[in-house]
Amino acid sequence: xxxxxxxxxxxxxxxxxRIATLFTIGTLISISSxxxxxxxxxxxxxxxxxxDISSTFFSRSKVQTVTIDRHHLVExxxxxxxxxGHAILDNLNISEFRLMAILGMVLLYVDKQTAYIVNVPEYRxxxxxxxxxxxxxxxxxxLLSTTQHILIxxxxxxxxxxxxxxxxxxxxYGSVQM
Numbered sequence: 001x002x003x004x005x006x007x008x009x010x011x012x013x014x015x016x017x018r019i020a021t022l023f024t025i026g027t028l029i030s031i032s033s034x035x036x037x038x039x040x041x042x043x044x045x046x047x048x049x050x051x052d053i054s055s056t057f058f059s060r061s062k063v064q065t066v067t068i069d070r071h072h073l074v075e076x077x078x079x080x081x082x083x084x085g086h087a088i089l090d091n092l093n094i095s096e097f098r099l100m101a102i103l104g105m106v107l108l109y110v111d112k113q114t115a116y117i118v119n120v121p122e123y124r125x126x127x128x129x130x131x132x133x134x135x136x137x138x139x140x141x142x143l144l145s146t147t148q149h150i151l152i153x154x155x156x157x158x159x160x161x162x163x164x165x166x167x168x169x170x171x172x173y174g175s176v177q178m
Contacts, residue, residue, distance in 0.1 A: 026052035031155055034087055034148040041088045049081070087147040097147045101154055105138045126168035134161040 030048025033041040082100070086092045092100070113127050120127075134157045141153020169175070 022055040023052060026055065030081070030084055031151075033084065034151050038088065038090070045084055045088050084151060087151040090147060092147065094145075094147065097150060098142045101150055102138060102142060105135060105154060105157070109135060122172060123168070126165070126172070130161055130164050130168065133164060134158070 026048045028048070029051055030045050033044035033048070035041075036044055082104075086097055086100070109131050113131055116127050117124055137157035137160055138154050141150050141157065144150050144153055
């Protein structure tokens with residue numbers, strides 16, 4: 001979302017990068033909650049959400065000058081928050097968590113990649129390759145023994161996706177297209 005805004009409005013690229021960075025920091029704070037004991041983990045998880053909300057609140061006057069398609073953000077944040085919440089609370093049995101995790105990942109990538117497959121033909125091979133790699137890592141992470149470890153594996157798959165996606169863009173375009 002922020003990267004699209006940066007492309008559409010080059011004069012707002014700095015703001016978009018700032019928002020993306022703040023969102024990433026909040027997400028990393030929430031994800032790190034999987035490393036703590038249940039009581040502290042819940043506090044850390046909500047601290048990440050509070051960071052996201054407060055950084056958005058303090059940036060609101062600048063954000064209102066850029067048109068952003070926010071419904072995609074809700075989908076992705078909702079999926080991640082749901083997975084993290086269940087991992088912290090440990091309120092699903094491992095089979096339910098595995099099912100929710102892989103279905104969420106598959107639906108996220110199918111939704112995300114469809115527009116690129118249709119609209120960017122030169123990138124189709126890389127989209128297919130990157131998605132297969134990511135879903136393979138996510139699938140392998142389902143073999144881990146706890147919901148917290150599965151969540152870490154799923155997030156690792158997203159980090160790998162970012163890295164191989166950047167490599168593909170550099171190969172095709174000579175730089176990363178944001």
